[in-house]
Amino acid sequence: MINKIVQSVADALAGVKDGSTVLIGGFGSVGQPDVLIEGLIEQGARDLTIVLNNAGSGRIGVxxxxxxxxxxxxxxxxxxxxxxxxFETLYREGKIELELVPQGTLAERIRAAGAGIPAFYTATAAGTLLARGKESREFEGKAYVMERxxxxxxxxxxxxxxxxWGNLVYRGSGxxxxxxxxxxxxxxxxQAQHIRELGELHPHMIGTPGVYVNRVVQVDRGGDWLKPEQV
Amino acid sequence: MPFNRDQMAARLADDVPEGWCVNLGIGMPTMVANHVPPTREVIFQSENGVIGMGPAPKEGEEDPWLINAGKQLITLARGASFVGHADSFAMIRGGHIDLCVLGGFEVAENGDLANWATSENDTAPAVGGAMDLAAGAKRLWVIMEHTTKDGRPKIVERCGYPLTGLACVNRVYTNLAVLDVVEGKGFVVRDLAPGVTLEEVQAKTGATLHTQ
Incomplete structure (x- = not known):
């Protein structure tokens, strides 16, 4: 029987090594795995490279x-x-390194990694500071930048x-x-708000097939406004 | 009388025809949606994967899972759909957005746009989706004040700030005028704010203005 559900956040994050590159989902707070981020703080892995759209707010989470x-x-x-x-304090003091990536290039670089594509060309950032040091090439008279x-x-x-099975259904813009x-x-x-029986999730609604997922932990984010019928 | 911010957004909205798929940048561009009448069907795309945004939610009807690129709460229009980031930016980079509206620090007469970084700023620069939109949208209109707060022109011969995109701007809406960017020619005056003269606009512009 395939069962990717683990019983605690600590189990979910077990084995994350120092020096890891960690992708963190979400756009602002929507779709952000808050409980797993807290778990990573507890777990204590260091020297991490984190990849996400925003660099965090206040003193919580990222x-x-x-x-x-x-x-x-x-x-x-x-x-x-x-x-x-x-972030700004650490950045100003030189205690954190920043790699700034245009949002679409960031998404496509991640997608490419998942799809087995080592690099691709895009018109985004061609001729700008963010293309500096990158290979560029012309296709049909237009400049493109190679991104890995x-x-x-x-x-x-x-x-x-x-x-x-690790099948995931997303909500709203999450x-x-x-x-x-x-x-x-x-x-x-x-991390998922609800665990459903196998077969309960409609195949058309599954945004991520479980093949891509190793561990699932159920977390109740609370709040009576988070009802599926409101989706 | 120069346009105020709402009037600038309204002036731009007047030029958006039914049927276009439009991406609005954060800040003043977001205000454009308020001025497109609901009877005119325009599809507003948000980079975080919402295709078909509706107006801001009424109090008590907010859904915390529905936000726009500026992370403001939104509603969905009838017919709306969701995609993930890769597909949202495929839509943007693949040329499926009819119009993108962005703010700007500078626009040059060759259509170059600078709107993401200034050397005056010692904090980390943030680019978001601006470069993707500049490179991928079918049309790019910029909405911004004609000059900086201390009166320096933002409409210039060549940008001084780091570029967001090269030769990407098609039109600029300011508090004083609407200017087309025409290849090989530069800025062409399309419209002036009521009571504003061409001489006055030219005096506040760092590039030559042409008339049609």
Missing amino acids: AKLMDQGQVRKIVCSFPRSKDPVV ALKADVALVEAWEADR GNFNPIMAMAAELTIA
Whole structure:
């Protein structure tokens, strides 16, 4: 019997090594695996490279992970937020490395890694500072930049529903980076609000087939506004 | 009288025809949606994978799982759909967005846009989806004040700030004028704010303005 459901957040994050590259899903707070991020802080892996769209806000979640000194490098498109105090302080003091990537290039680099494509060409950033040092090439008279796949050791993703095969269903705009991140890591760990019986999730609704997922942990984020019928 | 921010957004919205798929950048561009009448079907795409955004939710009807690129709560229009980031940016980079509206620091007469980084800023630069939109949308219109707060032109011969995209801007909507960017010619005045003269706009512009 295939059963990817683990009983605790600690079990979900067991074995994450120092020096890992970790993909973290979400766009702002939506679709962000908050409980797994807290779990990673507890777990204590250090010298991490984290890949996500935003560099955290306030002193919780990803910001706390950085504040604890667990992050060596961040790869993201938008390190600004309402309250980016932790990232900006570390960045100004030279204690964290930033690789700024246009959002679509970030998504495509992750997708490429999951799809076995080592590199690709895109018009995004051609002729700008973010293309500096990268191979470029002309196709049909237009300039393109070569971008490499972004493979990772670990992906932390968030879903609304999951089953024991690791099939994931996303809610609202909570898919965002999660489906491609689930494809691009050696170890994909999902937190889900609800665990459903195998066969209960409609095949058309499954955003990530369980083949991409290694571990699932059920977490109740609470709040009576998070009812599936409101989707 | 120069346009205020709402009037600028309304002026731009007047030029968006029914049927277009439109991506609005964060800040002033987001205001454009408020000025497209509901009877005109325009599909608003948000980079985080929402195709068919509706107006802001009424109090008590917010769904925390529905946000736009600026991370504001939204509703869905009838006919809306969701995709993940790879597909959302495939839509953007693959040329399926009829119009993208962005803010700007500078627009040059060759259509170059600078809107993501300034050397004055010691904090980390943030690019988001701006470069993808600049490279991939069928049309790019910029909405911004005509000059900086201290009166320096933002419409210039060549951008001084780091570029977001090369030769990508088709039109600029400012508080003073609407300017087309025409290849091989530069800025062509399409419209002036009520009571504003061409001489006045030219005096506040760092590039030559042409008339049609």
